[in-house]
Amino acid sequence: MFSAPKFLGSSAASARPARAAVLLVNLGTPDAPTPSAVRRYLDEFLSDPRVIEKPRWLWQLILKLVILNIRPRRSAHAYARIWTAQGSPLLVQSQALTDALDRQLKSACAGPVSVHLAMTYGAPALRDVVAALNADGVRRLVVLPLYPQYSATSTGAAIDALADALKTLRWPPELRTIGDYHDDPAHIDALAQSVLAHWERHGRADRLLLSFHGIPQSYVEAGDPYLAQCRATADLLAKRLELPREQCLLAFQSRVGREEWLKPYTDATLRDLAASGVGSVQVLCPGFAVDCLETLEEIAMENRALFLEAGGKRYEYIPALNDEAAQVAALAALVRRHTQGWAEFAPGEGGGDAA
Numbered sequence: 001m002f003s004a005p006k007f008l009g010s011s012a013a014s015a016r017p018a019r020a021a022v023l024l025v026n027l028g029t030p031d032a033p034t035p036s037a038v039r040r041y042l043d044e045f046l047s048d049p050r051v052i053e054k055p056r057w058l059w060q061l062i063l064k065l066v067i068l069n070i071r072p073r074r075s076a077h078a079y080a081r082i083w084t085a086q087g088s089p090l091l092v093q094s095q096a097l098t099d100a101l102d103r104q105l106k107s108a109c110a111g112p113v114s115v116h117l118a119m120t121y122g123a124p125a126l127r128d129v130v131a132a133l134n135a136d137g138v139r140r141l142v143v144l145p146l147y148p149q150y151s152a153t154s155t156g157a158a159i160d161a162l163a164d165a166l167k168t169l170r171w172p173p174e175l176r177t178i179g180d181y182h183d184d185p186a187h188i189d190a191l192a193q194s195v196l197a198h199w200e201r202h203g204r205a206d207r208l209l210l211s212f213h214g215i216p217q218s219y220v221e222a223g224d225p226y227l228a229q230c231r232a233t234a235d236l237l238a239k240r241l242e243l244p245r246e247q248c249l250l251a252f253q254s255r256v257g258r259e260e261w262l263k264p265y266t267d268a269t270l271r272d273l274a275a276s277g278v279g280s281v282q283v284l285c286p287g288f289a290v291d292c293l294e295t296l297e298e299i300a301m302e303n304r305a306l307f308l309e310a311g312g313k314r315y316e317y318i319p320a321l322n323d324e325a326a327q328v329a330a331l332a333a334l335v336r337r338h339t340q341g342w343a344e345f346a347p348g349e350g351g352g353d354a355a
């Protein structure tokens, strides 16, 4: 027997005035720093064909029989090193950014605008958040994945989850999506300001290393614009900081598996720098809007130990922009440029986006 489709909706929704919302989307994180919670998270994340482009049945066999029996314990240990009383840093910092952007847009926009957070994997699930906004009468939605550089593995996966969520709605909202903001001048300026503020407090190091999350090399060869966008961000930032290109290096972290990923690798670069007598390094991760496992554990802890053990003398991690005013202002302006013609986002009594 065929069953009729069940679309979500609210009888009250059509009676309410149009409302507009912004949805920030990040990757997702486990519910707890335990092997069982990490296993659930990795199972969902690594089952996504956007993330792992291998034949389905073969990958599911490897994932279920090998990866999910080994990695959760190791990753849970890493999560435990950075877990806070409020929870996973990725969730805590993403929520703080969401709240700050909500305040900023409420004060700058003419209409009723609110900002919400959803995750591609885990909670708060994109499907649940979109359904709740729809039931609440939101008729205009702008979706901003928190990845400055587009990759099919991150932004593409978020858009897939959004499309799945929309399929469940009887009356989906009008939609604008933001694909990337890797060369947005206000974003570059926010990154530059954070480096300048760090230099002000700590002085400069011999090298500034810009470390981005890696992806398999084959994805770039198949057309993913990620590498080009990382390079463009690095070039713009070096120019804005007036740093000679040889002092500002680009590298890729967080490699998983045996396949070739984007090079140079961050850990190998740090080892080579120490071996060649470079004493001090400052590391910035411009691909991460907020701090998370990959910045706080891999970069600020693991790679620090690696650099110092290889003979380096000074290693500093420059934190992600998180809910800093400059990032909030840059994202507010980005959202408003993508909502041209939507009256709710027009300048309100507060005027523009105060930096």
Ligand SMILES: C=CC1=C(C)c2cc3[nH]c(cc4nc(cc5[nH]c(cc1n2)c(C)c5CCC(=O)O)C(CCC(=O)O)=C4C)c(C)c3C=C
Residues within 6 Å of the ligand: 027, 028, 029, 030, 042, 051, 052, 071, 075, 088, 090, 147, 151, 153, 154, 213, 214, 215, 216, 226, 254, 256, 287, 288, 291, 292, 293, 294
């Ligand atoms: C194995 C394939 C992976 C691809 C491709 C990938 C791309 C990618 N990831 C991010 C952002 C983040 N990744 C994070 C964690 C993380 N990433 C992978 C694997 C791939 N990522 C794994 C297995 C994990 C989990 C941790 C671990 O077991 O090592 C995170 C942090 C999540 C957190 O909870 O803090 C972020 C953020 C981007 C931007 C990207 C492509 C450009």
Ligand SMILES: [Fe+2]
Residues within 6 Å of the ligand: 213, 254
């Ligand atoms: Fe990742």
Ligand SMILES: [Fe+2]
Residues within 6 Å of the ligand: 254, 293, 294, 298
């Ligand atoms: Fe990692």
